[in-house]
Amino acid sequence: MPRAGGGAQWHAMATASTDRMRDPDTSTASTSTARRVWGAVLAVSAGMGMSVQARVNGQLSVELGDSALAAVVSFGGGLVLLLCWLAISRSMRAGTRTALGALRSGTLRPWHVLGGVAGAAYVLGQSLTVGVIGVALFTVGVVAGQTVSGLFVDRFGLGPSGKEPTTWLRVAGAALTVAAVGGALAGDIAAQADPARIAMLALPFAAGAGMAVQQAFNGHVNAVSGSALTAALVNFTTGTTVLVLAWLVSLAVNGPPNGWPANPVLYLGGLVGIVFIATASFVVSWIGVLLLGLSTVAGQLIGSLLMDVFIPAAGEGPAVSTVVACGVALVAIAIASLGGRKRGRRFGRLSS
Numbered sequence: 001m002p003r004a005g006g007g008a009q010w011h012a013m014a015t016a017s018t019d020r021m022r023d024p025d026t027s028t029a030s031t032s033t034a035r036r037v038w039g040a041v042l043a044v045s046a047g048m049g050m051s052v053q054a055r056v057n058g059q060l061s062v063e064l065g066d067s068a069l070a071a072v073v074s075f076g077g078g079l080v081l082l083l084c085w086l087a088i089s090r091s092m093r094a095g096t097r098t099a100l101g102a103l104r105s106g107t108l109r110p111w112h113v114l115g116g117v118a119g120a121a122y123v124l125g126q127s128l129t130v131g132v133i134g135v136a137l138f139t140v141g142v143v144a145g146q147t148v149s150g151l152f153v154d155r156f157g158l159g160p161s162g163k164e165p166t167t168w169l170r171v172a173g174a175a176l177t178v179a180a181v182g183g184a185l186a187g188d189i190a191a192q193a194d195p196a197r198i199a200m201l202a203l204p205f206a207a208g209a210g211m212a213v214q215q216a217f218n219g220h221v222n223a224v225s226g227s228a229l230t231a232a233l234v235n236f237t238t239g240t241t242v243l244v245l246a247w248l249v250s251l252a253v254n255g256p257p258n259g260w261p262a263n264p265v266l267y268l269g270g271l272v273g274i275v276f277i278a279t280a281s282f283v284v285s286w287i288g289v290l291l292l293g294l295s296t297v298a299g300q301l302i303g304s305l306l307m308d309v310f311i312p313a314a315g316e317g318p319a320v321s322t323v324v325a326c327g328v329a330l331v332a333i334a335i336a337s338l339g340g341r342k343r344g345r346r347f348g349r350l351s352s
Helices: 002-022 026-065 068-088 090-105 109-154 166-186 186-192 194-200 204-226 226-256 269-310 320-338
Strands: none
Touching: 002 204, 026 068, 026 166, 026 269, 068 090, 068 109, 068 166, 068 194, 090 204, 090 226, 109 166, 109 186, 109 204, 109 226, 109 269, 166 186, 166 269, 204 269, 226 269, 269 320
């Protein structure tokens, strides 16, 4: 009897193996779907971390009285941590050598190492415009720029995942995400919306567009080096360099900061940034730039909601609009993921 049972089990396994050989697309599609699901989950988690980083860096900026220096501390702190890990990690050193070799050979293009410039531009744009247009309008501008840019970055294959079709479902997902963020911040936007402030949305829109390109470039560094931390190191090196130069200009104009805060938590923004950049550079080849951007935005909304519940700022609890926005953002991710490769109808080819 055991032999008969074993024979039956072997026969079933052999039959399943034969079926997979006959239809390899089934196994490939299953793997691709699993990667997209897990990639979106990881991206949402990374976005939640970014909401924590925003709270930490914002408080650091207030206590220093110097937004540019707060950005340098955040980026620079992340760079110091990565350099310390580089000194003790053999795999990270190997990945860095591989990236440098790829850069010399031309496999990795020079502009692929400039992703950190977009991160620096985002932080600087925040310091320049938030005081004028407010956080709400800045956030909507960034999300709009990131989602629109993500569509084009995927369409032209700038990321490591190659070209992704611009389908109606992906566009609908992008539009829903912008609507979710706008809805969550509707009250603040209405209070701040005048023609002069609306015109300044061009700066956060450009910053958001740069973030999509940043994720694509960092993904190339990760793909070539085989190390997400190497991609993060390249990103933080470039970004810190740009921010230090900007801070020197700010120092000459505005003078030194108020003083260094004693709370050690305020210096951990760079650690959260490392996790975000490393995760994004890893999963962008699985889900593409657009879906990565939508997922991280959803994560930021969810993270903001959780912080409003457990550690509210100024004693304020979560707003109903934020809860609704989280649900809409998650639906947008699902819709956009259905419009991936070989699915949906493409813009520009509707008549063919």
